[in-house]
Amino acid sequence: MRAFFFLVTFLSMNHLCADDRPNIIFLMTDDQNIRSLGCYGAPGVTTPNIDGLANDGIVFDRHYDTTAICMASRASVMTGLLEYQHGVNFGTGMDGDGQMRNGDWSQSYPMLLQNAGYQTAFAGKFGFTIADGSKSGRYPEDDFDAWGGGGGQTSFITARNKSMKRYAQEYPHATRSYGAFGRDFIKESAKHGKPFCLSISFKAPHRPVQPDPLYNEIYAGKTFPKPANFGRKFGEHFSEQSRRGRQYQRFDDWHYNDSYDDVMAKYYQLIYAVDVAVGMIRDAVKDSGIHHKTLIIFTSDNGYFCGAHGYGSKVLPYEESSRVPLIIYDPRSLKKSDRCHSVTANIDIAATILDAALGKPTHKKGKSLLKYYDTSHTQGNRIIPLINVWGPEQAFSLGFVKNQWKYIYWPYTGDGMKPTAEIYNLQEDPLELHNRINDSAVKDIRLELENDYDNLVRDWQQHAIDRPHYKTATTLFSREGP
Ligand SMILES: [Ca+2]
Numbered sequence: 182m183r184a185f186f187f188l189v190t191f192l193s194m195n196h197l198c199a200d201d202r203p204n205i206i207f208l209m210t211d212d213q214n215i216r217s218l219g220c221y222g223a224p225g226v227t228t229p230n231i232d233g234l235a236n237d238g239i240v241f242d243r244h245y246d247t248t249a250i251c252m253a254s255r256a257s258v259m260t261g262l263l264e265y266q267h268g269v270n271f272g273t274g275m276d277g278d279g280q281m282r283n284g285d286w287s288q289s290y291p292m293l294l295q296n297a298g299y300q301t302a303f304a305g306k307f308g309f310t311i312a313d314g315s316k317s318g319r320y321p322e323d324d325f326d327a328w329g330g331g332g333g334q335t336s337f338i339t340a341r342n343k344s345m346k347r348y349a350q351e352y353p354h355a356t357r358s359y360g361a362f363g364r365d366f367i368k369e370s371a372k373h374g375k376p377f378c379l380s381i382s383f384k385a386p387h388r389p390v391q392p393d394p395l396y397n398e399i400y401a402g403k404t405f406p407k408p409a410n411f412g413r414k415f416g417e418h419f420s421e422q423s424r425r426g427r428q429y430q431r432f433d434d435w436h437y438n439d440s441y442d443d444v445m446a447k448y449y450q451l452i453y454a455v456d457v458a459v460g461m462i463r464d465a466v467k468d469s470g471i472h473h474k475t476l477i478i479f480t481s482d483n484g485y486f487c488g489a490h491g492y493g494s495k496v497l498p499y500e501e502s503s504r505v506p507l508i509i510y511d512p513r514s515l516k517k518s519d520r521c522h523s524v525t526a527n528i529d530i531a532a533t534i535l536d537a538a539l540g541k542p543t544h545k546k547g548k549s550l551l552k553y554y555d556t557s558h559t560q561g562n563r564i565i566p567l568i569n570v571w572g573p574e575q576a577f578s579l580g581f582v583k584n585q586w587k588y589i590y591w592p593y594t595g596d597g598m599k600p601t602a603e604i605y606n607l608q609e610d611p612l613e614l615h616n617r618i619n620d621s622a623v624k625d626i627r628l629e630l631e632n633d634y635d636n637l638v639r640d641w642q643q644h645a646i647d648r649p650h651y652k653t654a655t656t657l658f659s660r661e662g663p
Pocket of ligand 1: 250387
């Protein structure tokens with residue numbers, strides 16, 4: 182009888198604990214430049230809801246995506262693994278795109294939370310597939326309690342997104358449809374009292390340039406100041422290898438050079454709809470009476486050059502491409518409107534979510550960011566890798582950020598090029614205008630960074646997934662050559 186009493190008490194306590202676990206809302210945009218939000222000082226841009234989230238939470242000023250392209254970055258966000266560990270990227274697998282291994286997927290934050298009793302939902306561009314023995318792999322629509330996700334790039338036309346069709350009439354443009362999906366899932370979950378984890382990956386502001394026409398007036402005829410490193414003359418000091426990918430042509434092809442204001446107006450219009458959707462989601466949290474126990478995280482899968490240094494698109498390890506917005510709003514913390522200046526990374530997202538929900542502060546390569554609620558907290562000397570093995574081999578690079586320093590190594594030999602490296606002091610030179618590699622004043626730092634780089638290559642050698650693309654890259658990145 183006594184044992185039974187203890188068992189009942191234990192089970193009810195467990196039940197109470199489970200009820201107290203916070204809800205998690207993870208919102209991610211696609212290709213968002215950090216200079217596109219009011220809370221990051223973007224001139225002429227209107228983002229009241231995301232700025233409101235920033236006011237209520239903590240803004241991370243040095244947050245990096247360890248691979249600056251959709252597929253690989255999404256896999257890192259979900260699992261806390263670096264690209265050379267998960268092997269998920271466009272054009273890198275046996276049959277093309279690298280599929281995620283089942284073992285890695287089972288250790289992703291949504292699956293761990295699902296197993297721990299969370300209600301889970303996903304909507305938007307999922308971005309990669311999971312190995313199931315087929316050539317294309319599978320999307321995990323049956324792994325979530327609610328699914329509004331889609332394969333490939335998805336569409337801005339809601340009616341074309343199979344799992345989101347029910348929203349097409351009221352929200353014909355996809356961005357607000359994801360706000361509506363989030364709103365409905367939040368309201369339904371709040372009724373049941375079970376903790377939930379909602380992940381939304383907005384397609385915006387990824388191309389094609391199809392903003393919601395509802396907001397055509399918001400930036401009509403507006404002009405936007407260019408960043409101080411805008412244009413080709415501010416990229417002349419970059420390594421020749423960096424000009425060998427499509428990012429270089431896209432400065433012209435995507436009209437940053439000759440129609441900057443028009444291009445940016447449409448880009449910001451795409452982001453404006455995301456801001457509206459964030460507002461819908463925050464309203465649903467408040468209306469459901471769960472605002473005191475619902476974390477909201479907002480970030481992007483990679484940045485966007487928008488003409489900085491004379492480049493367009495993403496992929497390369499420079500700031501505009503690899504550094505992205507990150508806002509964490511946690512109502513359990515009293516910290517408000519604070520900024521974190523330590524280096525953090527997309528591999529930290531899974532650890533942060535698992536820490537908030539289950540009290541697990543590390544996960545794979547990632548570390549929980551909850552400790553940065555105390556913004557005086559630092560992780561001195563932490564190395565955040567910046568991996569670039571997508572596209573033409575000429576433009577492959579491996580680099581990292583450590584404290585105020587960024588080191589980038591470009592290994593390609595051929596077409597008259599030699600392996601080359603770049604060093605930036607991001608504290609003094611946040612726009613990356615001065616490559617310090619040959620500066621005798623930073624000779625000791627250079628030796629230290631080269632040693633760190635060699636250690637990173639060794640880590641790659643020891644921990645890379647057993648797939649040819651990543652085994653080859655190991656030899657490529659060695660500073661001693663093949
Ligand atoms: Ca992307």
